[in-house]
Amino acid sequence: MPDSNTSQPIMRVEALTKKFGPFTALNGIDFEVHAGEVHALLGDNGAGKSTLIKILSGVHKPTSGRILIDGREAEFDSPRDASRAGIGTVYQDLALNPLMSVTRNFFMGREISRGPKPFSWLAMDEMARITHDEMVKIGIDISDPSQAVGTMSGGQRQTLAIARAIHFGARVLILDEPTSALGQKQQMEVLKTIQRVRLRGDIAIIFITHNEVHAKLVADRFTFLALGEVIGRGTRADLEGEDIRHLMAGGANISDLQKQLEAVRLSGRAAS
Amino acid sequence: MSQMNPAASGRREADRFNKGGRLRVLLRRPEVGAFFVMVVVIVAIAIASNGVALNPLGLKNNLSIIAQFGIIATGACLLMIAGEFDLSIGSMIGFAGMSMAMMLKWGLPFGLGPATPVTAFFLTLAMTLAIGWLIGFTVVRSGLSSFIVTLAFLFFLRGLTEVCFRLINQSTQISGLPDYKQESWFAWIFGGESFGWLYDLWFALGGNLNRAGEQWVTGLDAKVVWWLLIAGAAAVLMARTQAGNWIYATGDNRESARANGVPVDKVRISLFMLTAFCSTVFAACQVFDTNTADAAKGNLKELEAIAIAVVGGTLMTGGFGTVLGVVFGAVTFGLVANAVFFIPAIDGSYYRVFVGVVLLIAVFLNEGVRKRITGGI
Ligand SMILES: Nc1ncnc2c1ncn2[C@@H]1O[C@H](COP(=O)(O)OP(=O)(O)OP(=O)(O)O)[C@@H](O)[C@H]1O
Ligand SMILES: [Mg+2]
Numbered sequence: 001m002p003d004s005n006t007s008q009p010i011m012r013v014e015a016l017t018k019k020f021g022p023f024t025a026l027n028g029i030d031f032e033v034h035a036g037e038v039h040a041l042l043g044d045n046g047a048g049k050s051t052l053i054k055i056l057s058g059v060h061k062p063t064s065g066r067i068l069i070d071g072r073e074a075e076f077d078s079p080r081d082a083s084r085a086g087i088g089t090v091y092q093d094l095a096l097n098p099l100m101s102v103t104r105n106f107f108m109g110r111e112i113s114r115g116p117k118p119f120s121w122l123a124m125d126e127m128a129r130i131t132h133d134e135m136v137k138i139g140i141d142i143s144d145p146s147q148a149v150g151t152m153s154g155g156q157r158q159t160l161a162i163a164r165a166i167h168f169g170a171r172v173l174i175l176d177e178p179t180s181a182l183g184q185k186q187q188m189e190v191l192k193t194i195q196r197v198r199l200r201g202d203i204a205i206i207f208i209t210h211n212e213v214h215a216k217l218v219a220d221r222f223t224f225l226a227l228g229e230v231i232g233r234g235t236r237a238d239l240e241g242e243d244i245r246h247l248m249a250g251g252a253n254i255s256d257l258q259k260q261l262e263a264v265r266l267s268g269r270a271a272s
Numbered sequence: 273m274s275q276m277n278p279a280a281s282g283r284r285e286a287d288r289f290n291k292g293g294r295l296r297v298l299l300r301r302p303e304v305g306a307f308f309v310m311v312v313v314i315v316a317i318a319i320a321s322n323g324v325a326l327n328p329l330g331l332k333n334n335l336s337i338i339a340q341f342g343i344i345a346t347g348a349c350l351l352m353i354a355g356e357f358d359l360s361i362g363s364m365i366g367f368a369g370m371s372m373a374m375m376l377k378w379g380l381p382f383g384l385g386p387a388t389p390v391t392a393f394f395l396t397l398a399m400t401l402a403i404g405w406l407i408g409f410t411v412v413r414s415g416l417s418s419f420i421v422t423l424a425f426l427f428f429l430r431g432l433t434e435v436c437f438r439l440i441n442q443s444t445q446i447s448g449l450p451d452y453k454q455e456s457w458f459a460w461i462f463g464g465e466s467f468g469w470l471y472d473l474w475f476a477l478g479g480n481l482n483r484a485g486e487q488w489v490t491g492l493d494a495k496v497v498w499w500l501l502i503a504g505a506a507a508v509l510m511a512r513t514q515a516g517n518w519i520y521a522t523g524d525n526r527e528s529a530r531a532n533g534v535p536v537d538k539v540r541i542s543l544f545m546l547t548a549f550c551s552t553v554f555a556a557c558q559v560f561d562t563n564t565a566d567a568a569k570g571n572l573k574e575l576e577a578i579a580i581a582v583v584g585g586t587l588m589t590g591g592f593g594t595v596l597g598v599v600f601g602a603v604t605f606g607l608v609a610n611a612v613f614f615i616p617a618i619d620g621s622y623y624r625v626f627v628g629v630v631l632l633i634a635v636f637l638n639e640g641v642r643k644r645i646t647g648g649i
Contacts, residue, residue, distance in 0.1 A: 059531070080533045095528035099591040100520055108521050109533035111514045118515040 008071060009034050010204045011056070011087070011172050016065035018051055025051045027228045029065070033172055033204035033221075038194060040215040041208045042248045043225035049208050052225070053174045056206075057089035058082030088170025090161040090178060098150030102142055105149050106131040106164050134163040138193050155186030159193055166197065173197060174206045179214055187214070194218050212244050224248065300644070302585040303597030305637035309583065309630065310600040317607050321614035325607070328471065328480045328489040330614060335492050338606030339499035340554060342599060344573055345580035346499075346506045347550035349598045351543040352581050353510070355523035355590030356418040358547040360407065361577050363429035364400060365570025368555035370433045371396040373446040373565030389452050389459040389560065397552050403429070404548030408541030418544075426574065434567045444567035453560050462498075462553075463560025465491035495557040499602075502550065507595035519543070523590030579627060580605050583634040585641065604630070 009032035018026040026048045033039045041049050054060045056067065058076030067074050069085055076082040082089070089095075096105050107127050113120035128145040135142050140159045142152075149157060158178050165173055175194070179187040195218055197203055209215050215222065222239055224232040224247040232247045298304070317325050324330050344361050351358055375387040375395065387395075407425055411418045437444040452459035468491035474480040475487040482488040510516040521529035522536045530536050551570070559565055584601035586593030608626050612619055 078533075079531050083533065089531075091528075091531065093528065095525075095531040097521055097524035097528055097591065099524045099587075104517055104520065108517065108529060111517050113514045118513070118518065119509070120514050122512055122514060122517065124512075 007034055010070065012068040012071075013052075013056070014066050014068070016052070016055065016067070017063045018048075018055060018060060019063045025228055026055075026062075029225075029228075029230055031223055031230070033206060035171070035204050036198060036201040037220040038198050038205045038207050038218050039221045039223065040219035041206055041223050041225065042210075042212075042215060042244075044249060047225040048228040049225055050176060051228075053089060053176055053206065053208065056082065056172075057087055057174060083168060083170075086169055086171035087174065088165025088168060088172070089174040089176070090158070090165055091176055096149050096157055096161060099148055101146045102135075102149060102152070102160060103128045103131045103145045105160065106134070106167070110168060130167070131163075134167045135159060138163050138166070138196050139189070153186060154182045155189040158182070158186075158190050162193055162197065166203065170203065172204045172206065174208075176208045177210065178207070179209060179211060187211075191218055210248070212248060216244070301594075302592065302638075302641050303594050303600060305634065305641060306584045306597040306600035306604070309634070310604045313604045313607050317611055317614065321611070325611070325614040328474065332489055332492050333613065334607055334610050335496050337610055338602050339493065339495040340557070341576065341580055341606050341609075342499040342602035343495065343502055343554050343557075344547070344550050344577040345584070345598050345602050346503050346595060347543075347547035348574070348577035349581040349584065349586045349593055349595060350506055350510070350519060351547055352578070352586045352588070353523045353590060353593045354519045354540055354543050355526060356411065356540055356543065357422060357578065358407070358544060359419065359422040359574045360403075360425035360429055361547055361551050361574035362570040362572055363426050363433070363574075364403070364548055364551035365555045365558075365573055366433045366567060367403075367429045368396050368400050368552040369559050369565040369569045370437055370446075370567060371399060372556060372559045373449060374436065374440060376449055376452070376559075377446055378440060389456045389462075393458070393462075393552075393556055396555075397549070400548040400552045401545050404545035405541060407548075408544030411544070412537040412540055422574075430567075437567050445564070446566075447564040449559075449563040451563055459560040461494055462556040463562075464494045466494045466497045467492040493557070493561065495554075495561075498553055498557065502553070503595055503599050510595055515539075520591060523592075525591070576605065576627075579631050582638070583630055585634075585638055587638065588635075601634075 011033050013029060013031040016026055016029040016031070017024070029048075029052060031052070041052070043049050051060065055062050058079045058081050061076075067076075074085050076085070079089075097108065100108070103124070111120075112123045112127050112130075114123065115121050131145050132142060138159060140156055140163075142156070149160065152160070162173065162175070162178075178190050178194075182190065191214060194205060194207065198205060198218070207215070207219060216236075219236065221235050222233060222244070223230060321330070325334060344365075348358060348361065372392045375381070375392040376389070379385060380387045380391060380395065403425070407418075407422060410416070411421050414421070434444055453463040471480055471487070471489055471491050480488050510519065518529070518534045518536075518539050521532070521534045522539045526536050554573075555569070558569065580601040581593065581598055582588060582601075583604065584593070584597030584599070586598065605627070609623050612623065
């Protein structure tokens with residue numbers, strides 16, 4: 001593992017706040033990611049994880065606070081700006097088009113083409129070859145690059161989205177719940193993919209998940225969000241013996257939860 | 273455990289995919305359904321009309337209406353692939369025809385003097401493109417369904433056409449304009465003839481004779497060339513260019529296309545301008561061919577254009593479709609619309625019965641094709 005405490009973070013977020021009208025989705029978030037590290041971003045439903053990464057990937061603009069890339073302040077007006085700055089996002093819904101082929105999806109919006117735009121000629125063969133090679137590099141050998149993405153398995157789709165982000169120069173790779181909605185075996189495929197990307201050493205990965213086991217398996221650093229604020233953070237070593245599940249549930253005690261569940265069960269029985 | 277290791281058995285992912293022979297690949301294409309329907313219709317009409325539908329004059333008349341359908345259906349198809357509808361096509365045709373004919377009869381607006389075919393066409397085109405832009409802009413900005421926005425323009429443009437006619441021309445028709453295509457090459461490329469060499473060749477080979485033994489038909493309508501140009505350009509655009517990829521991406525999943533940097537709003541606005549362009553070409557061919565205009569021109573054409581696009585394999589929900597399928601659909605619809613002239617036993621009502629039946633069959637076929645290609649999503 002690279003010595004990340006002394007190296008400069010690729011990306012750093014300071015006092016980030018986001019308000020949707022009267023609603024404060026994020027309140028003063030500090031956060032940093034280092035090359036070759038997996039940073040797990042954990043928190044309950046509605047904690048603000050997706051909002052945070054939408055700001056990092058240029059979909060939303062922060063209400064206040066700043067984003068630093070390689071120590072320099074960056075401002076994103078569009079997802080395009082963010083991707084130019086090296087931030088590659090794999091959304092919860094993957095941003096794939098099911099009716100289009102693997103190749104057309106891989107290069108969607110960034111096609112290789114010759115001639116005056118936008119009527120430029122697509123280099124389909126070259127794009128198909130690159131797509132195939134990039135997918136093989138992180139572990140999937142697709143049989144037919146003209147296959148529609150809708151026919152791929154969930155794990156293959158994740159891999160496609162990740163390969164695409166890396167190919168287009170992502171130095172910070174953001175994965176929003178990449179293992180949710182997948183079968184056991186495909187979850188492992190995705191974790192292996194994450195591990196392969198991590199071993200390259202030049203890419204920082206932000207990994208959002210609700211799965212404590214997955215986070216422990218691959219993450220080097222953890223940040224816990226609850227109600228739009230950071231309620232805990234640390235490296236894998238720091239958190240040894242800490243109750244990760246407690247922090248993931250937004251600070252609620254598991255024993256409290258058990259009591260609450262018991263109360264619901266009893267009231268249900270009383271009503272019937 | 274090791275016995276079950278798939279890697280050890282030497283099987284690769286690529287081995288799981290059976291591409292099949294050349295025929296299987298052809299049968300997987302989305303325009304297969306439209307192609308077979310077209311072949312059946314051609315054969316049926318050729319037989320029922322005793323070959324009259326395919327003689328020199330029959331071919332010319334059929335291709336004239338096929339070209340008209342093809343021109344507007346191509347625009348409608350591309351727009352549908354991008355996930356939008358345009359119900360204003362028919363009214364736009366009426367508006368553009370009115371605009372050109374009125375300029376030719378009454379002179380350019382603002383006292384700019386008499387109009388020529390060139391100025392009348394380009395001034396009209398500027399207006400229709402501006403309206404197309406406005407429709408697109410309204411759809412993109414408001415987030416309203418294009419169905420409702422263009423429905424509003426269907427009424428608005430038709431009404432505007434009638435009002436302008438009555439205010440300036442007193443009557444809602446213009447007829448007896450000079451035959452511009454005789455002197456103006458520009459009017460000729462819309463209203464004149466094309467493929468004269470084909471008919472000359474036909475004559476030279478001993479066919480194409482009238483009763484006196486002279487050459488009978490001299491050529492096809494010029495609009496056939498417009499149709500081939502527009503369809504050809506659209507087919508190449510969709511299959512081979514960056515813009516084509518953007519159009520597919522916009523219709524398939526707009527948000528993911530946007531997230532990947534596809535300019536989805538520009539794509540949609542441009543395509544509303546494309547349907548306006550196709551409507552204007554349609555109207556110009558009509559005006560310069562017949563030297564007339566009528567406020568009712570183009571009525572219901574938007575629905576026929578959509579029906580042809582659907583029969584050609586375009587998905588109502590966007591993201592999928594081919595221009596070649598629309599070519600087949602236009603041939604089918606044109607032949608059947610014209611069948612009343614060649615088959616004495618039927619009238620126009622049969623055409624509408626046919627359209628209803630074919631539309632339903634096509635939608636079911638398309639759904640099947642889509643499921644096969646996409647694995648049922
Ligand atoms: N565009 C928006 N307008 C108003 N409120 C929003 C908007 N986007 C998110 N929110 C609110 O911000 C809060 C945080 O949402 P967010 O999607 O970031 O949660 P999350 O941590 O990703 O949850 P999950 O684990 O369920 O994905 C939620 O209460 C949500 O309702
Ligand atoms: Mg989320």
